[in-house]
Amino acid sequence: MDENCKIYSVTELNRIARMTLENGIGEVWVEGEISRLTRHASGHWYFTLKDEAAAVSCAMFKQNNAMVLFHPKDGIKVRVLGQASLYEARGNYQLIAHKMEEAGKGDLQEQFEKLKAKLAAEGLFDADRKKPLPMLPRKIGVVTSPTGAAVRDIINVLTRRFPNLEILLAPVTVQGPTAAKSIAKAIRYLNKVTQASRLHPDERDARATLGIDLLIVGRGGGSLEDLWAFNEEVVARAIAASDIPVISAVGHEIDFTISDFVADLRAPTPSAAAELAVPVQSELENQMTRLAARLGGSLRNRALVLREKIPGFRQSMNQSLRAGLQQRQQRIDEAALRLTHELKNSVTIQKQRLPSLQQSMRHALDSAVKENAQSVMRLKAQLRALSPLGVLDRGYSLTETADGTVVRDATAVKKGDRLKTRFAKGSVTSEILSKE
Amino acid sequence: MSEKTIDFEKSLERLETLVNEMENDELALEEMIKHFEEGSKLVALCSKKLTEVEQKIEKLVKKGDGLSTEAFEAAD
Numbered sequence: 302m303d304e305n306c307k308i309y310s311v312t313e314l315n316r317i318a319r320m321t322l323e324n325g326i327g328e329v330w331v332e333g334e335i336s337r338l339t340r341h342a343s344g345h346w347y348f349t350l351k352d353e354a355a356a357v358s359c360a361m362f363k364q365n366n367a368m369v370l371f372h373p374k375d376g377i378k379v380r381v382l383g384q385a386s387l388y389e390a391r392g393n394y395q396l397i398a399h400k401m402e403e404a405g406k407g408d409l410q411e412q413f414e415k416l417k418a419k420l421a422a423e424g425l426f427d428a429d430r431k432k433p434l435p436m437l438p439r440k441i442g443v444v445t446s447p448t449g450a451a452v453r454d455i456i457n458v459l460t461r462r463f464p465n466l467e468i469l470l471a472p473v474t475v476q477g478p479t480a481a482k483s484i485a486k487a488i489r490y491l492n493k494v495t496q497a498s499r500l501h502p503d504e505r506d507a508r509a510t511l512g513i514d515l516l517i518v519g520r521g522g523g524s525l526e527d528l529w530a531f532n533e534e535v536v537a538r539a540i541a542a543s544d545i546p547v548i549s550a551v552g553h554e555i556d557f558t559i560s561d562f563v564a565d566l567r568a569p570t571p572s573a574a575a576e577l578a579v580p581v582q583s584e585l586e587n588q589m590t591r592l593a594a595r596l597g598g599s600l601r602n603r604a605l606v607l608r609e610k611i612p613g614f615r616q617s618m619n620q621s622l623r624a625g626l627q628q629r630q631q632r633i634d635e636a637a638l639r640l641t642h643e644l645k646n647s648v649t650i651q652k653q654r655l656p657s658l659q660q661s662m663r664h665a666l667d668s669a670v671k672e673n674a675q676s677v678m679r680l681k682a683q684l685r686a687l688s689p690l691g692v693l694d695r696g697y698s699l700t701e702t703a704d705g706t707v708v709r710d711a712t713a714v715k716k717g718d719r720l721k722t723r724f725a726k727g728s729v730t731s732e733i734l735s736k737e
Numbered sequence: 738m739s740e741k742t743i744d745f746e747k748s749l750e751r752l753e754t755l756v757n758e759m760e761n762d763e764l765a766l767e768e769m770i771k772h773f774e775e776g777s778k779l780v781a782l783c784s785k786k787l788t789e790v791e792q793k794i795e796k797l798v799k800k801g802d803g804l805s806t807e808a809f810e811a812a813d
Contacts, residue, residue, distance in 0.1 A: 436746040439790045447796060447809070456794060456809075465788060470796035470809050490797075490804070582787060589784050592752050596776040599759035600769055607766065 312389070319387035322394065326385035331357070331396060332404050336375050348373075350381060350396065359383065361398035368526040369401045372478050378404035400526075409525055413532050416559055420534075425541045426562045432546040434566060434578070437585075438514035440467040441578055442491040442545065444484060447472035451521040451550075451571040458575030463582045469513060475520035480530035484518065485539035491516060492543050516543060517574045518560060519550030531558035540564050550574030693725040711736060745786045752779040 309317070333350035340346055344363030349356050359381065361369075373379060380403075383396040406412055420426060441459065445452050447470060459466055471487035474480045495512040518540065520528070530536060531551045540547050540563045549564030550571040561567035568574030685694075693699060700708040701721045708714060714733060721730050755776040759769055796809035 436749070437786065460792065460794075465790050465792045467790060467793045468795070468809075469806065470794070472796055472798075487797075585787055586784070588749075589780055589787070592756055592776075593780040595756045595760065596752075596773060596780065599756065600773045603759075603762075603766065603769055 311392075315387060315389040315392050318392070319389055322385045322387055328382060328384050328399070330380055330382050332378065332380045333357075334376060334378050335373055338373060338375050346373075346398075348375075350379070358388075358393060358395040359398050360395060361401065365399050366401070367477065368524065370478055370526060370529045371403055373401060380404045380408075409529065409532075413559070416532065416534055416537070417562065420537055420541075420559065420563065425537065430541070431565045434546050434548070435514045436580065438466070438579060440469060440513045442469050442471060442495075442513040442516045444471045444473055444487045444491070444516060444518040445520055445571070446475045449521055451519060454521075454570075454572040455517055455550075455575045458572050459579055462576065463579040465582070466579060475530060476523070476527050477530075481533035481535050484530055485535040488516065488518060488536075488539040488543055488547070492545055495545055513545050515578055516545050516547045517550055517568075517571070517578060518547055518564070519568070519571050519574060520552070521571060522552040522556065528552050528556055528558055531560040533559070536560055537563045548574045548577055693723065696725075699723040745783060748779045748783050748786075752776055752783065755779070 331350060333352050336349045336351055336356075338346065338348040344366070346361040346366045348359050348361075350359050351357070361381075379401050381396065381398045382400040383398040386395055386397050387393065388395050402408060424430065443452065443455055445455070452470065456468060456470075459468060469491070471491055473483040473487045475484065491513055498512045518536075519531070528551055531549070537559045540549065540560055546565045547563075548566045548568050549558070549560040550568040550573065551558045551560055552570075554569040557567075566577060568577050699722070701723070702708060702714065703719050703721065705721075706713075708720065714720065714736075716733050716736055718733050719730055720733060721728055755772045758764060759772050759776075764772065794809045795806040797804050798807050799805075
């Protein structure tokens with residue numbers, strides 16, 4: 302044995318071995334099957350990770366296993382992030398597990414991206430699916446843990462902004478393997494109660510006298526694992542199916558979850574969600590007061606303006622009335638004047654026409670008399686010309702026998718007969734001396 | 738969304754429209770009076786809606802098979 306050779310104690314050896322393991326291998330992801338899982342009363346987990354050919358002891362301490370998002374049991378394949386180490390007291394080589402995921406699912410970031418892409422492809426994040434938030438919610442459902450800062454912040458901000466508001470808290474687990482299911486169930490339940498209260502508004506249900514207008518779903522800040530429930534499909538589906546508008550409020554400003562994408566509105570923090578949820582009541586009241594004042598004011602102003610115009614209106618009305626009357630009076634006067642004038646004129650004209658009428662009447666009478674006299678004379682002459690005596694006048698004579706028969710034929714008389722001859726003036730009787 | 742909340746939002750919008758129209762000086766007096774009457778009703782309605790709900794903070798609790806509610810006091 303070499304004098305210079307260092308002799309190690311067992312403790313020293315194990316320490317060196319531990320350091321060598323820890324420094325040489327460090328933190329690594331290891332995939333294998335769980336066996337002989339023991340959940341110790343201390344809260345720590347002990348199990349073996351194995352594959353077909355090998356096995357390694359594992360320990361997962363309480364603060365780390367609280368973050369595990371599923372329920373590990375013997376026989377399932379897991380992926381463990383752990384530090385290779387050595388349990389010095391026994392010299393046992395082991396893996397101190399820090400994180401554990403179900404194998405085959407990919408890591409959390411991968412799962413997140415995969416679900417996000419899937420739901421986006423289904424259109425669950427589309428802007429046109431987003432429901433508008435009510436301006437004045439009267440009952441707000443809050444789905445979060447009943448303990449912790451988030452619920453306090455939400456209630457404080459809500460009641461500060463709008464003191465008379467109904468808040469219904471649905472207490473849920475927001476972290477760990479049961480969280481997602483619990484959150485989804487609460488969202489569905491509050492929707493069911495609200496729907497029932499809408500269908501039967503008269504049935505005063507003690508659980509919901511009034512439908513819930515708005516849901517705030519969320520929790521305070523934490524690690525990716527802490528917030529994981531809000532990245533699970535079951536929660537996303539429950540939010541998407543909610544008839545009640547949902548504000549998602551998970552973690553801090555920088556944390557984005559699937560719930561945020563599906564929700565109708567993403568709030569950066571739970572307090573911000575409460576601020577987005579309700580208006581400030583006093584501001585609304587002020588707004589109402591201002592509107593009421595403007596309403597009355599505008600009418601009063603108009604009334605004032607109109608009232609000021611009234612004297613002017615009255616004056617111009619009187620004026621126009623007077624002017625109208627005057628004009629009419631004038632027209633009447635004018636008409637009357639013209640009427641009498643016309644009358645006078647026509648009398649004068651008639652008067653003037655009278656003497657000439659008389660004259661022409663007399664004239665007509667005269668000429669009629671004269672004309673008649675002439676006609677009488679003319680007729681007399683005609684009459685005279687036509688009478689036999691008239692013929693005698695022209696030198697002819699009329700011969701009659703003694704018995705008065707007019708002699709037209711010499712054979713009708715004989716020698717010795719006496720004939721009476723009439724002349725125009727007087728007559729003679731003569732005797733026929735001979736006949737030729 | 739409940740119909741009552743839609744009412745408030747619509748009422749407020751309508752009220753603002755009425756007031757703006759009245760301030761435009763283009764309305765006939767008759768119309769203004771009608772606007773005023775409608776607006777006054779809306780002011781009363783909206784003001785009522787702002788105050789009609791009473792504050793209540795409850796939480797769901799398991800009770801037997803079903804769920805019930807009880808007053809919630811946030812722990813400080």
